[in-house]
Amino acid sequence: MRFENTGLETLLIELDRLDETMRNHGLIRAGQWDWERVTYDRKFEIREGTFYLRIFGYTEDGDVGAHDADIKLLTPLLGKHYYPHGVEYGEGEEFPSHLVQTCEKILVALYQELSLITE
Structure with a gap:
């Protein structure tokens, strides 16, 4: 499941x-x-079940290993873990509404805090 328009992908x-x-x-x-x-x-x-809220990011010209990088965040995902295969994000997955609401609250709070850092 993708969490679109969180603002995180603009930071x-x-x-x-x-x-x-x-x-x-x-x-x-x-x-x-x-x-x-x-x-x-x-x-x-x-x-x-077991679920993961996952946020990917990348740097265009830094070095993560040297802690010398500015990170561009991507659209957050929610996935369900299936042993032993891994995490699935597909459209066919069902996510409990209470979990989705919790993740949305986390993402709003995260964006608010990170946007203050980038100002």
Whole structure:
């Protein structure tokens, strides 16, 4: 499931500040990065299954490994985890409305905080 028009995809944020802000909202980068891309995840283990709120980002001219990058965020996704295959985001997936509402609240708060950083 894609969360369109969150405003996050309009932001360009310095990596270390982004890591800190994402962590404050429960989104963790951990080992999910390479030299020009990052992925932030928040895991939800609920009665209906295991889900991930996931936000991807990339840099055009920085180095993520050296913590010297400005990150452009992409459209946030919500996916359901299926063992052992991985996370599915497809249109055929059903997402609990309470989870979607929680994710929307997180994304609004995240955008508000990140947009203050970029001003």
